[in-house]
Amino acid sequence: MSLFNLFSKAPVAPWDEQRPLIKWNGDEPWTIGDSFEGVQVFGDTGSGKSSTSAKLLAAAMLRAGYGGLVLTVKREDSEEWRKLLAENGRERDGIFFGQGDDLCFNFLDYELQRGKAKRLGSRNASLILAELISLTQRSAGRTDDFWNHAANEMVSQVLELFMAAGELPSLKLAKEVIESAPKAGQAKDSLWQKDSKCYGLIVKGRCRAAGDADFAQAERYWLEQFPNMAEKTRSSIVATFTASVARHFCPADVHRLFGERTTVRPEDIFDGKILVVDLPVKTYGPAGRFANIVWKYCVQLAVERRENRQRPVFIFADESHHFLTDNDQLFQTTARSSRCCVVNLTQNLGNYFAQSPGDVGRYRVESLCNCLKTRIIHQCSDPRTRNWFADAIGKHRIKREDSESTSYGPGKPVPTYSEKLMDDYWVFPDLATGLKTGGPANDCQVSAIVTKAGKMFSGGKPAIRANFDQRKFEPGTGGGNTVVAIPKPTE
Numbered sequence: 001m002s003l004f005n006l007f008s009k010a011p012v013a014p015w016d017e018q019r020p021l022i023k024w025n026g027d028e029p030w031t032i033g034d035s036f037e038g039v040q041v042f043g044d045t046g047s048g049k050s051s052t053s054a055k056l057l058a059a060a061m062l063r064a065g066y067g068g069l070v071l072t073v074k075r076e077d078s079e080e081w082r083k084l085l086a087e088n089g090r091e092r093d094g095i096f097f098g099q100g101d102d103l104c105f106n107f108l109d110y111e112l113q114r115g116k117a118k119r120l121g122s123r124n125a126s127l128i129l130a131e132l133i134s135l136t137q138r139s140a141g142r143t144d145d146f147w148n149h150a151a152n153e154m155v156s157q158v159l160e161l162f163m164a165a166g167e168l169p170s171l172k173l174a175k176e177v178i179e180s181a182p183k184a185g186q187a188k189d190s191l192w193q194k195d196s197k198c199y200g201l202i203v204k205g206r207c208r209a210a211g212d213a214d215f216a217q218a219e220r221y222w223l224e225q226f227p228n229m230a231e232k233t234r235s236s237i238v239a240t241f242t243a244s245v246a247r248h249f250c251p252a253d254v255h256r257l258f259g260e261r262t263t264v265r266p267e268d269i270f271d272g273k274i275l276v277v278d279l280p281v282k283t284y285g286p287a288g289r290f291a292n293i294v295w296k297y298c299v300q301l302a303v304e305r306r307e308n309r310q311r312p313v314f315i316f317a318d319e320s321h322h323f324l325t326d327n328d329q330l331f332q333t334t335a336r337s338s339r340c341c342v343v344n345l346t347q348n349l350g351n352y353f354a355q356s357p358g359d360v361g362r363y364r365v366e367s368l369c370n371c372l373k374t375r376i377i378h379q380c381s382d383p384r385t386r387n388w389f390a391d392a393i394g395k396h397r398i399k400r401e402d403s404e405s406t407s408y409g410p411g412k413p414v415p416t417y418s419e420k421l422m423d424d425y426w427v428f429p430d431l432a433t434g435l436k437t438g439g440p441a442n443d444c445q446v447s448a449i450v451t452k453a454g455k456m457f458s459g460g461k462p463a464i465r466a467n468f469d470q471r472k473f474e475p476g477t478g479g480g481n482t483v484v485a486i487p488k489p490t491e
Contacts, residue, residue, distance in 0.1 A: 020485035021060035024466045035341035043378025048438040048446035052468035062088040063486040067269035068314035069299045071292040072280040089489030098278030106262045108169040122159035136244035151240040160218035164205030170259030171249035182227040248287040266302035300331045309339045320344035321351035332371040348382035373453040379435040386429040395423040444470040
């Protein structure tokens, strides 16, 4: 890999934070260190954000040797990443997790085994399922935390049974256990005990985990607390989990990907692998969305706890509103120290607010976007997004002519002017409405406004208009267009 210089002739190591990845307009550097502070890209459909900003960011990180996770919404997303990997010398590093591949990520077993080794019990595995439950409740417009907490408690006790019994966990098995749990008066019924999957795991747990406090609590929950719930309460709690989450992982093709022995893990990206979740939302619906979110959440956990942080990694999400979770904002607050670049692309803020409604949701979305320090806006017709972008850059104090007066005396009249100090936008909100969108009508030219929080560009301004040519992103191509700072690999 080539060595680069920045501001001096001292060599910059391949993953040094000062190493440039991109040069806006062929000149302004965007570095590895900048990438760790996150990227948010806005722009209407057809604005050119996927064919320029997204492609440029992906190529730059691939050439620099990042490992990464890619989430998918459209069928063509995976094919686009196959091309990106091949074009940037990383074809051998691609892992495409989807139908037709002999791969499995049993995220429950993955987290339960780690929890057992760290004496954390089912904590992290429960958090993953709690995130999915929360998503389904928000999507249904339900904000009652009681059902979420009750369903999370039930899930946690299922997972404790799995660990105590030494059973390979899956959401399919979890559904069977919950549906076979006792109702009022059944816990001591021999006929129920004979046929119940739930009771079978309890018996195994008694043999393997006698005296374990977590298992004892789980046994009490299933044989005493759960059967004595009011019927309506119990059925609502069960439906909150099984009907809205678990059922999507029960079909044979999805169960094979998430319910058998693990063959691919989040840690693979730390070795430079690019893991593409080839289960696009537009094809697989809620199951595809949950699959992408499970991978993202588990990668976030793995990134935060990894010890060797030399190799930078990324999480890349086009149409990122499909994958918004409560954990994203918290993860981004520490992503820099984890050396992880989060790249989110969506049309406008409204997409996020729709997925995270209410005042709490709005605060969470605004916090996330504020934590993503590199912000790019392509042509955008949404007033709220344009105003937020302009406000995030801020205002500066300028002198503006306030009034004119004329003095009369001997000779010609003398005009005099007074000036007034005013605060005005660095970038006016309506500027994003007229940006170039590429294609034949614009000779493949795309423009965007780029800002990096805390950075002043060479013109003394906190934002620049970046120009792109959809046909070429290579250094040395000239024309003042934005390019990848690292040369394209040669065969």
